[in-house]
Amino acid sequence: MCTCNNQSLPYEGDSRLTELLEEYKGQKGALIPLLQKTQSIFGYLPEPALRRIAESLKLPLSQVYGVATFYSQFRLKPQGRHVIKVCQGTACHVRGASRILDRLQRELNIKPGETTEDLRFTIEPVACLGACGLAPVMMVDDEAHGRLTPDVIPKILAKYA
Amino acid sequence: MSTLKKINNFVELRQLREQLKKNYQESLSNEIKIIVGMGTCGIAAGANDVMKAIIDELQRRNINATVMQTGCIGMCAQEPIVEIIRPGEKRVTYGRISPADAKRLIEEHVLQGRIVEDLVVATFEEGHPDETNFYKQQRLVLRNCGHIDPEKIEDYIARDGYMALARVLEQMTPEEVIEEIKASGLRGRGGAGFLTGLKWSFAAKAPGDKKYVICNADEGDPGAFMDRSIMEGDPHSVLEGMLIGAYAIGADEGYIYVRAEYPLAIKRLRTALAQAEEMGLIGKNILGTDFSFTLHIKEGAGAFVCGEETALIASIEGKRGMPRPRPPFPATSGLWGKPTNINNVETWANVPIIIRNGAEWYASIGTETSKGTKVFALTGKVKNTGLVEVPMGITLREIIFDIGGGILKDKKFKAVQIGGPSGGCLPEEKLDLPVDYESLTRAGAIMGSGGLVVMDQNTCMVDVAKFFLNFTRAESCGKCTPCREGIQRMREILQNICKGKGTLEDLDRLETLANTIKDTALCGLGQTAPNPVLTTLRYFREEYEAHIRDKRCPAGICQDLLTYFIQPELCRGCTACVRVCPVGAISGEVRKPHVIDPEKCIKCGSCKETCRFSAIAVK
Ligand SMILES: Cc1cc2nc3c(=O)[nH]c(=O)nc-3n(C[C@H](O)[C@H](O)[C@H](O)COP(=O)(O)O)c2cc1C
Ligand code: FES
Numbered sequence: 001m002c003t004c005n006n007q008s009l010p011y012e013g014d015s016r017l018t019e020l021l022e023e024y025k026g027q028k029g030a031l032i033p034l035l036q037k038t039q040s041i042f043g044y045l046p047e048p049a050l051r052r053i054a055e056s057l058k059l060p061l062s063q064v065y066g067v068a069t070f071y072s073q074f075r076l077k078p079q080g081r082h083v084i085k086v087c088q089g090t091a092c093h094v095r096g097a098s099r100i101l102d103r104l105q106r107e108l109n110i111k112p113g114e115t116t117e118d119l120r121f122t123i124e125p126v127a128c129l130g131a132c133g134l135a136p137v138m139m140v141d142d143e144a145h146g147r148l149t150p151d152v153i154p155k156i157l158a159k160y161a
Numbered sequence: 162m163s164t165l166k167k168i169n170n171f172v173e174l175r176q177l178r179e180q181l182k183k184n185y186q187e188s189l190s191n192e193i194k195i196i197v198g199m200g201t202c203g204i205a206a207g208a209n210d211v212m213k214a215i216i217d218e219l220q221r222r223n224i225n226a227t228v229m230q231t232g233c234i235g236m237c238a239q240e241p242i243v244e245i246i247r248p249g250e251k252r253v254t255y256g257r258i259s260p261a262d263a264k265r266l267i268e269e270h271v272l273q274g275r276i277v278e279d280l281v282v283a284t285f286e287e288g289h290p291d292e293t294n295f296y297k298q299q300r301l302v303l304r305n306c307g308h309i310d311p312e313k314i315e316d317y318i319a320r321d322g323y324m325a326l327a328r329v330l331e332q333m334t335p336e337e338v339i340e341e342i343k344a345s346g347l348r349g350r351g352g353a354g355f356l357t358g359l360k361w362s363f364a365a366k367a368p369g370d371k372k373y374v375i376c377n378a379d380e381g382d383p384g385a386f387m388d389r390s391i392m393e394g395d396p397h398s399v400l401e402g403m404l405i406g407a408y409a410i411g412a413d414e415g416y417i418y419v420r421a422e423y424p425l426a427i428k429r430l431r432t433a434l435a436q437a438e439e440m441g442l443i444g445k446n447i448l449g450t451d452f453s454f455t456l457h458i459k460e461g462a463g464a465f466v467c468g469e470e471t472a473l474i475a476s477i478e479g480k481r482g483m484p485r486p487r488p489p490f491p492a493t494s495g496l497w498g499k500p501t502n503i504n505n506v507e508t509w510a511n512v513p514i515i516i517r518n519g520a521e522w523y524a525s526i527g528t529e530t531s532k533g534t535k536v537f538a539l540t541g542k543v544k545n546t547g548l549v550e551v552p553m554g555i556t557l558r559e560i561i562f563d564i565g566g567g568i569l570k571d572k573k574f575k576a577v578q579i580g581g582p583s584g585g586c587l588p589e590e591k592l593d594l595p596v597d598y599e600s601l602t603r604a605g606a607i608m609g610s611g612g613l614v615v616m617d618q619n620t621c622m623v624d625v626a627k628f629f630l631n632f633t634r635a636e637s638c639g640k641c642t643p644c645r646e647g648i649q650r651m652r653e654i655l656q657n658i659c660k661g662k663g664t665l666e667d668l669d670r671l672e673t674l675a676n677t678i679k680d681t682a683l684c685g686l687g688q689t690a691p692n693p694v695l696t697t698l699r700y701f702r703e704e705y706e707a708h709i710r711d712k713r714c715p716a717g718i719c720q721d722l723l724t725y726f727i728q729p730e731l732c733r734g735c736t737a738c739v740r741v742c743p744v745g746a747i748s749g750e751v752r753k754p755h756v757i758d759p760e761k762c763i764k765c766g767s768c769k770e771t772c773r774f775s776a777i778a779v780k
Pocket of ligand 1: 348349350351352353354355357377378379380381382465466467468469470471503504505506508509684685686
């Protein structure tokens with residue numbers, strides 16, 4: 001669960017990262033949780049942070065990069081203050097999910113995966129949010145919105161500054 | 162959160178249960194209970210606002226009532242759901258409650274004792290066996306969902322929680338536990354339907370003093386959400402199942418691997434784990450015995466293939482989640498090379514109730530080869546979307562029409578997609594198929610995780626097949642060629658067909674390619690990815706042919722084959738469509754019929770949706 005509000009750029013010796021690295025030192029299977037927590041500090045995975053993680057876990061940077069790019073959760077670019085996860089799963093698809101995505105793109109003037117210039121929103125299509133009974137569904141940050149129609153999109157977006 | 166007392170032995174656990182049961186019974190006779198469904202579905206439908214309205218209203222009127230949250234009740238179509246129980250009276254379930262309705266419920270039902278008939282979904286005699294068995298359901302795994310506060314271990318214990326663990330530790334050897342699970346006939350609910358007891362016996366027999374158990378909570382199949390609901394609604398049942406499994410195979414450590422898209426499930430699991438640890442039900446020398454167990458919760462990072470067991474293990478180890486060939490199976494070489502037993506959430510949640518009620522009882526439910534119940538997620542174009550738990554062997558028709566209430570807006574049923582991206586689409590003539598592992602496989606689908614997506618006449622089957630290939634192509638890890646390249650080629654063929662550029666030979670090519678991928682891919686993802694294409698080709702071939710031969714999409718979905726136009730006799734010239742058209746493709750004088758410029762039209766459908774006179778048509 002990411003709070004992602006903090007967009008400050010990390011510098012070499014960012015103390016929050018130092019603390020994290022300390023906490024996970026010597027733990028088995030630490031790489032993914034470390035990336036997750038790093039992302040929730042910075043909102044994305046900045047390159048200097050990846051370097052420090054690799055160094056601390058004594059892993060080649062290529063392996064850290066490989067893991068970070070394998071999983072769809074990780075981002076190597078800054079993301080918006082609010083992430084809109086818009087479901088493109090089966091149940092949502094048959095109940096018109098593509099029209100929701102279209103509307104979002106038109107409202108925000110960005111493509112799926114992109115972030116608005118003011119860093120307010122990122123659109124992230126996902127495969128299923130597990131609220132299929134209320135399809136079509138999207139989730140802004142950790143808050144789910146169901147039974148969507150294209151018309152309610154502007155009203156929902158207005159709630160997030 | 163109140164502090165929980167450590168339970169040191171079996172006697173203390175039983176005493177606590179008796180006490181909690183008594184408290185509950187007493188509370189029924191002297192408290193008004195208001196229960197709000199606060200699973201992800203409930204919240205997505207607005208349960209937070211309803212909860213707030215209830216609390217405000219109670220405060221404002223100074224009413225004494227217990228407000229409680231619960232997990233998924235299973236009736237998504239009715240969310241937000243509020244239940245009210247007045248002392249000595251029936252439990253009344255209300256559906257589709259708005260904050261304004263909530264105030265009415267308090268005024269009329271809570272205060273005046275008058276049931277608000279127009280909002281009622283169902284009424285149940287509290288404690289009656291039918292309480293959880295509404296419609297044709299038989300709720301074993303979901304027995305607590307919607308009845309307990311998932312964030313209170315006391316609620317779970319009051320409903321005999323952790324009694325199966327006590328029974329196992331006190332009276333059974335690990336071998337006896339395995340025999341019991343074998344005798345129950347329980348099969349894995351994660352997809353393949355492997356016999357659970359048999360799997361446990363492999364890990365138990367594997368040499369090694371360090372062993373692991375894993376709960377697969379990656380639930381990647383879009384359209385399935387039973388695992389989420391179990392974790393959100395009854396997390397302790399998963400923990401108890403894992404404890405029993407760990408004891409049986411000789412493991413002292415376990416992991417729950419949950420997908421990151423389920424923040425609420427993760428939160429509730431963490432709460433449950435902390436409570437179980439505090440009470441000594443997880444940790445060292447559980448209930449005063451030699452059995453110790455530690456449990457970790459791992460968040461997935463978004464990769465469908467990580468639901469595959471070897472990929473999941475790689476992911477826990479901090480690597481890219483790529484499957485590897487088996488054998489060796491995880492039972493002999495799993496997490497960090499140690500013997501590991503991995504089961505699905507629903508499989509684990511079945512274990513406590515089997516131990517409590519006995520293998521013989523469990524095996525009496527279901528069919529010859531598929532025992533017990535299965536939870537299905539009923540979604541798509543069906544009236545009562547939600548979770549249903551039914552005995553194995555019931556027909557698809559009973560699930561979709563009796564429990565599901567039939568098709569939305571009474572349109573015509575076309576197909577049901579079962580088993581997710583690995584499954585298939587079954588047509589009307591297969592609706593009387595009994596739902597069990599074998600008969601579904603014979604029809605070309607699979608049980609899979611139990612997602613049932615219902616489709617009506619407005620769903621295009623070629624589009625659905627393309628949809629699944631988009632999914633599997635994006636989720637293929639890229640390790641083996643048949644999956645990485647083959648799915649991409651199949652997808653290109655389907656894209657062409659949807660654009661009206663396909664040929665009839667393409668259909669044979671698709672079939673050949675599909676069968677080759679099936680036979681040669683490394684893991685289950687690739688081996689099953691062609692199923693949606695193969696089943697739609699088998700049951701809906703004429704729809705493919707319409708796209709190819711007539712350049713027509715009978716369901717009106719494939720955009721490249723559609724043209725939007727305005728029927729002049731119906732158009733009143735209200736200009737509503739002009740205003741919504743994002744590309745300025747519509748023109749005309751006020752109060753005169755308008756026209757759409759086909760060159761500019763992007764076929765988004767906004768105009769059709771907006772028109773109040775149904776003047777806009779598609780051909
Ligand atoms: C591509 C792929 C995805 C899978 N996804 C899941 C999943 O999300 N959840 C699950 O429990 N099993 C999933 N499985 C099945 C697991 O590999 C494994 O069989 C299962 O966890 C075993 O548990 P069970 O015996 O209790 O069913 C998947 C398999 C494949 C090939
Ligand atoms: S398919 Fe959209 S929430 Fe599951």
